[in-house]
Amino acid sequence: MSLDLGETLESPSSPATDSVATPPPPTSATPTAIPRIALVGTPNCGKTALFNALTGARQKVANYAGVTVERKEGPVVAADGWRGRVVDLPGTYSLRARSPDEAVTRDVVLGRFAGEAEPDVIICVADATNLRLVLRLALELKSVGRPMVLALNMFDIAERQGWRIDVERLSRELGVPVVTTVATRKRGMETLLDAVRGLAVRPIEAHAWREPTSTELRVAHREAERIRKACVTQPTQPDTLTGRLDSVLLHPIAGSAILLTVLFLMFQAVFTWAQPVMDLIKAGFDHLATLVAQVMPEGVLRSLITDGVISGVGSVLVFLPQILILFLFIILLEDFGYMARAAFLMDKVMGGAGLHGRAFIPLLSSFACAIPGIMGARVIDSKRDRLTTILVAPLMTCSARIPVYTLIISAFIPNKTVWGFVNLQGLVMFGLYGAGIVSALLVGFIIRKLFWRGASEPFIMELPAYKLPDAKNVIMGVLTRAKIFLRRAGTVILSMMILIWFLSSVPGKPAGAVGPAIDYSFAGMIGHFIEPVLRPIGFNWQIAVALIPGMAAREVSVAALGTVYAVAGGAEAVGPLGNALHNQWSMPTALAFLAWFIFAPQCASTFGVVKRETNSWAWPTAMFAYMMALAYLAAFAAFHIAKASGL
Amino acid sequence: MFSGRAKSPESSGVVPLGSAARGFSGVVVGVGVASNDGGLQAGELERRLLEIGFVEGARVEILHEGAIGRDPIAVRLDDMRVALRRREANAVMVQADAGEAAYLTAAE
Ligand SMILES: Nc1nc2c(ncn2[C@@H]2O[C@H](COP(=O)(O)OP(=O)(O)OP(=O)(O)O)[C@@H](O)[C@H]2O)c(=O)[nH]1
Ligand SMILES: [Mg+2]
Numbered sequence: 001m002s003l004d005l006g007e008t009l010e011s012p013s014s015p016a017t018d019s020v021a022t023p024p025p026p027t028s029a030t031p032t033a034i035p036r037i038a039l040v041g042t043p044n045c046g047k048t049a050l051f052n053a054l055t056g057a058r059q060k061v062a063n064y065a066g067v068t069v070e071r072k073e074g075p076v077v078a079a080d081g082w083r084g085r086v087v088d089l090p091g092t093y094s095l096r097a098r099s100p101d102e103a104v105t106r107d108v109v110l111g112r113f114a115g116e117a118e119p120d121v122i123i124c125v126a127d128a129t130n131l132r133l134v135l136r137l138a139l140e141l142k143s144v145g146r147p148m149v150l151a152l153n154m155f156d157i158a159e160r161q162g163w164r165i166d167v168e169r170l171s172r173e174l175g176v177p178v179v180t181t182v183a184t185r186k187r188g189m190e191t192l193l194d195a196v197r198g199l200a201v202r203p204i205e206a207h208a209w210r211e212p213t214s215t216e217l218r219v220a221h222r223e224a225e226r227i228r229k230a231c232v233t234q235p236t237q238p239d240t241l242t243g244r245l246d247s248v249l250l251h252p253i254a255g256s257a258i259l260l261t262v263l264f265l266m267f268q269a270v271f272t273w274a275q276p277v278m279d280l281i282k283a284g285f286d287h288l289a290t291l292v293a294q295v296m297p298e299g300v301l302r303s304l305i306t307d308g309v310i311s312g313v314g315s316v317l318v319f320l321p322q323i324l325i326l327f328l329f330i331i332l333l334e335d336f337g338y339m340a341r342a343a344f345l346m347d348k349v350m351g352g353a354g355l356h357g358r359a360f361i362p363l364l365s366s367f368a369c370a371i372p373g374i375m376g377a378r379v380i381d382s383k384r385d386r387l388t389t390i391l392v393a394p395l396m397t398c399s400a401r402i403p404v405y406t407l408i409i410s411a412f413i414p415n416k417t418v419w420g421f422v423n424l425q426g427l428v429m430f431g432l433y434g435a436g437i438v439s440a441l442l443v444g445f446i447i448r449k450l451f452w453r454g455a456s457e458p459f460i461m462e463l464p465a466y467k468l469p470d471a472k473n474v475i476m477g478v479l480t481r482a483k484i485f486l487r488r489a490g491t492v493i494l495s496m497m498i499l500i501w502f503l504s505s506v507p508g509k510p511a512g513a514v515g516p517a518i519d520y521s522f523a524g525m526i527g528h529f530i531e532p533v534l535r536p537i538g539f540n541w542q543i544a545v546a547l548i549p550g551m552a553a554r555e556v557s558v559a560a561l562g563t564v565y566a567v568a569g570g571a572e573a574v575g576p577l578g579n580a581l582h583n584q585w586s587m588p589t590a591l592a593f594l595a596w597f598i599f600a601p602q603c604a605s606t607f608g609v610v611k612r613e614t615n616s617w618a619w620p621t622a623m624f625a626y627m628m629a630l631a632y633l634a635a636f637a638a639f640h641i642a643k644a645s646g647l
Numbered sequence: 648m649f650s651g652r653a654k655s656p657e658s659s660g661v662v663p664l665g666s667a668a669r670g671f672s673g674v675v676v677g678v679g680v681a682s683n684d685g686g687l688q689a690g691e692l693e694r695r696l697l698e699i700g701f702v703e704g705a706r707v708e709i710l711h712e713g714a715i716g717r718d719p720i721a722v723r724l725d726d727m728r729v730a731l732r733r734r735e736a737n738a739v740m741v742q743a744d745a746g747e748a749a750y751l752t753a754a755e
Contacts, residue, residue: 093698094698098695129726130726130727131726133699133700133727212694214678214690214694214697217694218703221697225704243710246710247710247711251711252712252713343730344711344730347730348714348715348716348718348719349715458695458731459732460730460731461729461731462727462729462730463728463729
């Protein structure tokens with residue numbers, strides 16, 4: 001009898017199965033087949049780092065439990081040309097999966113994953129400095145009956161701390177080969193592969209795994225503890241740094257103050273550090289536009305390039321430095337080991353809002369983008385807690401809102417210092433992020449109160465040891481984001497911009513007409529058609545034009561405004577978009593625009609992911625409806641309050 | 648809900664982990680015995696606690712407490728650190744180390 005809470009919500013792409021062992025399928029290890037090797041282990045032991053080291057992939061590695069929530073496969077080639085396929089899996093303490101991510105691991109290991117045979121070899125990955133739980137897991141994995149290798153990973157740390165591990169004895173006790181590895185330095189990879197190859201040819205035993213009872217768990221724990229005592233001696237230089245740092249970072253008062261300061265600094269940095277580089281990029285694009293205007297004859301093509309491509313895509317690319325600074329901060333926090341501490345500090349607040357304590361990590365990563373945040377919610381075992389997290393994740397201020405916020409803030413909020421040291425623009429930015437967080441908590445609270453009363457799920461989470469972020473990993477992470485951003489600019493944003501330019505220029509101005517051409521274009525017509533709906537919240541028809549393509553991606557709204565105002569003003573208006581807005585919008589309109597973007601459902605791919613994760617259109621639809629309603633209300637309130645107070 | 652300090656040590660000195668205060672150190676003597684008002688069946692919570700290492704004989708020490716209501720708690724559990732809410736911690740029975748020394752062994 002199983003109690004699979006995780007499965008009540010569509011367990012991503014895994015067939016629903018009961019936990020009773022099924023007879024093994026015919027063995028797949030024919031000599032010609034390429035062997036498949038599964039990486040299994042407790043959370044945060046370095047499985048993905050090992051996967052990257054073996055396959056040369058660049059999957060996300062970070063210092064908290066629950067980074068990997070999907071199955072990833074990649075090829076491995078040994079020095080002598082031998083080939084295999086490696087499968088990276090979410091971390092788990094047992095095969096008795098409780099959450100959707102753990103269900104993936106269970107299903108792959110037991111050969112229940114849709115259309116997939118069992119792996120030929122299992123590499124059980126262990127954090128060499130934290131063996132107790134993984135030894136029990138290794139015993140459980142052995143009962144699956146697959147050939148197995150134990151990789152004692154993070155062996156560099158174990159050596160530094162002076163752990164003494166009797167590898168041969170451990171291998172004898174467990175009855176499997178044991179290899180030491182340092183995944184982040186690619187040490188021990190050939191030895192590991194040799195050990196795997198020695199097993200891949202072995203016949204496969206029938207597997208006999210079934211869900212252990214609590215008594216069996218205790219017995220296995222005792223056996224694991226016996227093995228550990230026999231093979232491992234305590235470190236001579238244990239990690240005291242983590243304890244000392246925690247006494248500050250988890251301090252009830254100092255810890256919360258530090259968390260707030262870190263977030264505050266992050267948004268100040270996004271605003272102030274990025275400025276010089278942004279000015280440089282902006283100047284570059286302005287220069288380019290003038291250059292093109294000089295060398296190209298006046299005409300349709302020149303308009304497309306200056307108004308559509310340069311002022312549109314350029315207006316988005318300018319924000320690259322800000323987005324990278326934000327990612328730098330998030331990656332540093334993740335690698336350092338701070339995320340789990342933030343979740344600890346926020347647990348009560350999250351719990352009060354009806355959210356699961358662990359939800360803070362997916363929500364914090366939603367600052368980068370809601371999509372990994374929504375997928376990260378797979379680590380939450382309860383269906384309701386997970387759905388609530390998914391529903392509120394898009395309220396967290398993702399990096400695609402940065403262009404919108406920055407543009408409006410720098411056009412309307414004076415760049416001055418308040419209270420001696422705080423940059424006012426940075427403060428408003430912090431406020432917008434705060435508004436996102438507070439509304440996510442409020443919506444979570446309301447969902448919980450209205451629909452899902454009842455007790456919340458347990459919160460039990462390992463706190464990893466702090467690690468100095470690895471420079472290479474950090475740089476790779478930031479560069480990956482830069483590439484993703486540039487690719488978006490070159491594809492989605494560029495094609496939207498060409499479309500918008502087209503709609504804004506066609507059909508051309510009738511002979512003898514007064515006013516700019518855009519008034520007579522399709523875009524103008526659409527904008528004027530929608531405007532009445534948006535007038536109560538202070539939006540003009542140009543904004544209406546920009547909002548529609550913004551549905552594809554939020555940044556496009558900024559680019560679209562650039563094009564709309566550039567086309568409207570003629571070629572000479574190519575220049576700072578902020579100035580154009582400053583002259584054309586009232587303060588209440590600008591504030592309403594900001595308020596709108598806190599809530600507006602404006603990213604098609606987010607809805608796609610919510611559909612995939614919940615396996616129904618009902619949830620993305622509900623999400624769209626509630627976000628749209630909130631956006632309209634918030635913009636309405638912002639516009640009228642600002643107007644009434646004479647701004 | 649829970650008393651802030653460890654309950655005045657009974658003759659046995661066995662208390663639920665969820666009722667112990669920061670600085671407490673001792674040994675796990677039972678898991679899954681306390682009443683559980685949570686959304687889980689007691690047996691399920693027991694297995695989860697066992698899987699993350701709360702097993703009879705394990706050493707525990709309460710390192711930190713949350714700011715609001717002193718909840719959740721961060722404990723050292725043998726060689727690892729675990730955060731959990733007091734409600735779940737109540738299902739773990741712990742025996743305090745002998746004497747008052749238990750209170751003095753704060754986090755290094
Ligand atoms: N020093 C050292 N650090 C390592 C080693 N392997 C992994 N790490 C670090 O350990 C942390 C966790 O690594 P991951 O590869 O993300 O761990 P994982 O097992 O995939 O974690 P989940 O996907 O969350 O289960 C990261 O901070 C890595 O940089 C190693 O051999 N030595
Ligand atoms: Mg991983």
